[in-house]
Amino acid sequence: xxxxxxxxxxxxxxxxxxxxxxxxxxxxxxxxxxxxxxxxxxxxxxxxxxxxxxxxxxxxxxxxxxxxxxxxxxxxxxxxxxxxxxxxxxxxxxxxxxxxxxxxxxxxxxxxxxxxxxxxxxxxxxxxxxx
Amino acid sequence: xxxxxxxxxxxxxxxxxxxxxxxxxxxxxxxxxxxxxxxxxxxxxxxxxxxxxxxxxxxxxxxxxxxxxxxxxxxxxxxxxxxxxxxxxxxxxxxxxxxxxxxxxxxxxxxxxxxxxxxxxxxxxxxxxxxxxxxxxxxxxxxxxxxxxxxxxxxxxxxxxxxxxxxxxxxxxxxxxxxxxxxxxxxxxxxxxxxxxxxxxxxxxxxxxxxxxxxxxxxxxxxxxxxxxxxxxxxxxxxxxxxxxxxxxxxxxxxxxxx
Amino acid sequence: xxxxxxxxxxxxxxxxxxxxxxxxxxxxxxxxxxxxxxxxxxxxxxxxxxxxxxxxxxxxxxxxxxxxxxxxxxxxxxxxxxxxxxxxxxxxxxxxxxxxxxxxxxxxxxxxxxxxxxxxxxxxxxxxxxxxxxxxxxxxxxxxxxxxxxxxxxxxxxxxxxxxxxxxxxxxxxxxxxxxxxxxxxxxxxxxxxxxxxxxxxxxxxxxxxxxxxxxxxxxxxxxxxxxxxxxxxxxxxxxxxxxxxxxxxxxxxxxxxxxxxxxxxxxxxxxxxxxxxxxxxxxxxxxxxxxxxxxxxxxxxxxxxxxxxxxxxxxxxxxxxxxxxxxxxxxxxxxxxxxxxxxxxxxxxxxxxxxxxxxxxxxxxxxxxxxxxxxxxxxxxxxxxx
Ligand code: SF4
Ligand code: SF4
Numbered sequence: 001x002x003x004x005x006x007x008x009x010x011x012x013x014x015x016x017x018x019x020x021x022x023x024x025x026x027x028x029x030x031x032x033x034x035x036x037x038x039x040x041x042x043x044x045x046x047x048x049x050x051x052x053x054x055x056x057x058x059x060x061x062x063x064x065x066x067x068x069x070x071x072x073x074x075x076x077x078x079x080x081x082x083x084x085x086x087x088x089x090x091x092x093x094x095x096x097x098x099x100x101x102x103x104x105x106x107x108x109x110x111x112x113x114x115x116x117x118x119x120x121x122x123x124x125x126x127x128x129x130x131x
Numbered sequence: 132x133x134x135x136x137x138x139x140x141x142x143x144x145x146x147x148x149x150x151x152x153x154x155x156x157x158x159x160x161x162x163x164x165x166x167x168x169x170x171x172x173x174x175x176x177x178x179x180x181x182x183x184x185x186x187x188x189x190x191x192x193x194x195x196x197x198x199x200x201x202x203x204x205x206x207x208x209x210x211x212x213x214x215x216x217x218x219x220x221x222x223x224x225x226x227x228x229x230x231x232x233x234x235x236x237x238x239x240x241x242x243x244x245x246x247x248x249x250x251x252x253x254x255x256x257x258x259x260x261x262x263x264x265x266x267x268x269x270x271x272x273x274x275x276x277x278x279x280x281x282x283x284x285x286x287x288x289x290x291x292x293x294x295x296x297x298x299x300x301x302x303x304x305x306x307x308x309x310x311x312x313x314x315x316x317x318x319x320x321x322x323x324x325x326x327x328x329x330x331x332x333x334x335x336x337x338x339x340x341x342x343x344x345x346x347x348x349x350x351x352x353x354x355x356x357x358x359x360x361x362x363x364x365x366x367x368x369x370x371x372x373x374x375x376x377x378x379x380x381x382x383x384x385x386x387x388x389x390x
Numbered sequence: 391x392x393x394x395x396x397x398x399x400x401x402x403x404x405x406x407x408x409x410x411x412x413x414x415x416x417x418x419x420x421x422x423x424x425x426x427x428x429x430x431x432x433x434x435x436x437x438x439x440x441x442x443x444x445x446x447x448x449x450x451x452x453x454x455x456x457x458x459x460x461x462x463x464x465x466x467x468x469x470x471x472x473x474x475x476x477x478x479x480x481x482x483x484x485x486x487x488x489x490x491x492x493x494x495x496x497x498x499x500x501x502x503x504x505x506x507x508x509x510x511x512x513x514x515x516x517x518x519x520x521x522x523x524x525x526x527x528x529x530x531x532x533x534x535x536x537x538x539x540x541x542x543x544x545x546x547x548x549x550x551x552x553x554x555x556x557x558x559x560x561x562x563x564x565x566x567x568x569x570x571x572x573x574x575x576x577x578x579x580x581x582x583x584x585x586x587x588x589x590x591x592x593x594x595x596x597x598x599x600x601x602x603x604x605x606x607x608x609x610x611x612x613x614x615x616x617x618x619x620x621x622x623x624x625x626x627x628x629x630x631x632x633x634x635x636x637x638x639x640x641x642x643x644x645x646x647x648x649x650x651x652x653x654x655x656x657x658x659x660x661x662x663x664x665x666x667x668x669x670x671x672x673x674x675x676x677x678x679x680x681x682x683x684x685x686x687x688x689x690x691x692x693x694x695x696x697x698x699x700x701x702x703x704x705x706x707x708x709x710x711x712x713x714x715x716x717x718x719x720x721x722x723x724x725x726x727x728x729x730x731x732x733x734x735x736x737x738x739x740x741x742x743x744x745x746x747x748x749x750x751x752x753x754x755x756x757x758x759x760x761x762x763x764x765x766x767x768x769x770x771x772x773x774x775x776x777x
Pocket of ligand 2: 262263264265266267268279283284285286287288289290291324325
């Protein structure tokens with residue numbers, strides 16, 4: 001092979017560098033799963049917890065498209081309970097503090113969805129206008 | 132096996148591209164099977180084609196601060212200090228600016244001193260919808276409202292070039308700091324998207340009339356179904372002569388003016 | 391082949407460093423714009439498209455002009471164009487890369503740009519541009535690169551490349567026509583809404599493209615052993631000359647319709663550009679300069695003495711380019727917003743951020759073109775020596 005002397009160590013170095021996050025974060029302990037503050041006024045979410053945990057963003061996406069494009073408004077869950085497809089009323093109505101619910105889990109998973117650039121929860125909104 | 136460097140580079144770069152393109156194309160758009168089902172709201176106000184009459188005989192332009200104020204407050208419309216970056220859903224213009232295509236000579240006093248209430252016309256054949264490359268702006272077939280999906284808009288502003296009525300505003304700045312009093316029940320917008328009047332879609336779905344119509348004490352704003360021959364709006368339009376803005380462009384606005 | 395780009399003299403490296411520095415400056419300005427928002431540009435709710443979209447329009451035109459080289463060569467067997475074919479294809483690659491970057495710099499939500507291919511919208515003209523531009527870029531890169539490889543090995547062009555070349559003929563026309571349709575199909579902007587837009591786009595494109603190719607060939611002739619051949623230069627000059635004349639005719643026709651019909655929707659913008667309205671005259675000198683430059687270029691090129699003297703020819707080309715750039719690369723887009731939809735005159739000056747970002751994109755494009763040309767001239771020299 002042409003330039004074997006440089007290419008092979010180079011490749012090894014590249015793999016080592018590219019795999020950096022894997023072994024760097026493999027050392028150290030798992031952070032404990034964050035404590036989420038559960039809503040006081042409701043026992044169950046729209047759908048079952050495992051489904052919500054895995055799919056809440058897709059559910060919200062589907063809701064948005066249905067409301068904005070197809071004039072739909074009510075969601076009847078598998079349990080038969082009905083909900084308004086409205087992030088502000090339905091979701092944030094129970095999870096009044098995004099900080100103590102959404103953000104904790106998002107931070108733990110190191111994701112930063114841009115939801116709060118537009119949507120507001122009642123608490124931050126009142127804080128914002130007071131200042 | 133021997134392969135030339137040329138071939139190696141070609142094959143790797145093409146396969147890397149394919150690897151990168153594959154997942155990015157499917158991302159987030161896979162159809163989710165929801166366990167539940169979706170239906171219409173029980174109180175929703177229904178129409179085939181929503182429209183509005185602005186009766187300039189009743190609107191003297193003195194209290195337009197009220198309807199504009201309410202609209203902008205409930206929809207978190209920012210108040211941007213520089214006029215050239217202003218965001219407006221409901222706004223006012225003098226006759227000759229609202230109707231620049233009509234006669235400007237020897238205009239009657241009644242018209243000359245009026246400030247006309249303007250908003251998105253929710254055109255029946257909207258050029259903004261035709262222009263939008265992502266369908267972030269679209270016309271709802273069910274009720275004729277020209278809506279926007281702020282999650283999808285890429286901010287290309289083709290719709291602004293296409294709208295001949297100046298109904299669309301681009302968020303040149305981050306709007307949040309300029310919203311005077313935030314209404315937490317409605318989202319604000321992000322910097323970099325276009326926005327406009329939505330005919331209070333979020334109120335219609337819970338059985339309420341648009342906020343400006345509800346606010347106007349003088350009954351100058353009438354909202355109703357243009358497709359229903361028995362509606363109040365159709366009765367008014369049948370009785371009085373009316374105009375629309377720039378009808379020659381064929382957009383068929385759903386907002387009518389009486390004067 | 392690409393390794394040829396790494397062997398160059400001192401001048402070459404100084405030029406590369408200069409372009410890289412310009413690109414870096416543009417990148418910094420872009421990052422600033424990304425952080426702050428588009429209020430840093432001169433655009434407003436009245437003039438919602440400005441310098442970026444103008445550059446995009448102008449550069450797509452230059453890219454489409456490759457047609458004027460490949461068409462005579464492959465359809466009419468005009469052999470004299472073969473030395474400059476690869477050059478014009480690589481020019482297309484560079485200009486299309488720039489056009490795409492200009493669109494990217496213009497949108498408010500660049501991270502969402504994939505929403506365009508993800509939500510295909512056949513009704514939107516901008517959608518077609520996002521399909522045809524990258525397609526044409528790839529097409530020309532593949533054709534040019536393979537042709538160069540074949541030249542190096544002194545082999546004939548593989549047949550599949552021939553097929554790609556034939557595909558590229560209509561592609562060039564369609565690509566620039568849909569660019570014109572972005573404007574020509576817009577109700578309420580009388581300045582744009584004219585059926586002559588697409589034909590005029592093609593003529594200005596061909597004129598600008600040929601002018602740039604002539605100038606580039608002369609520069610390359612000075613810097614390397616590259617020789618475009620007098621026959622090719624003269625043919626390009628002829629194409630440019632007639633394209634300019636047709637463009638001037640199209641412009642005159644536009645003026646007639648606007649000023650004889652007296653319909654304000656068509657004439658107001660022209661009136662603003664020619665004389666200014668209510669003391670607003672920012673674009674007036676530019677517009678006059680454009681008209682004069684195009685007429686001067688036509689006048690100069692009418693003399694055989696100018697056409698056959700390389701220095702004079704280059705000057706005529708640069709004069710023509712000034713006119714064509716002011717027309718399509720500066721005035722055409724923002725002027726349509728003046729007067730705005732409310733009949734008000736709101737003028738548009740580009741801001742320094744806009745200009746710096748644009749400069750950066752031009753530097754990056756020239757960097758691409760320089761490296762591609764370096765490879766081309768190096769390979770051409772090799773084959774010439776061997777011959
Ligand atoms: S008024 Fe403008 S924004 Fe509204 S529907 Fe008509 S074209 Fe679109
Ligand atoms: S700015 Fe947004 S809504 Fe307007 S055309 Fe572009 S993507 Fe569509």
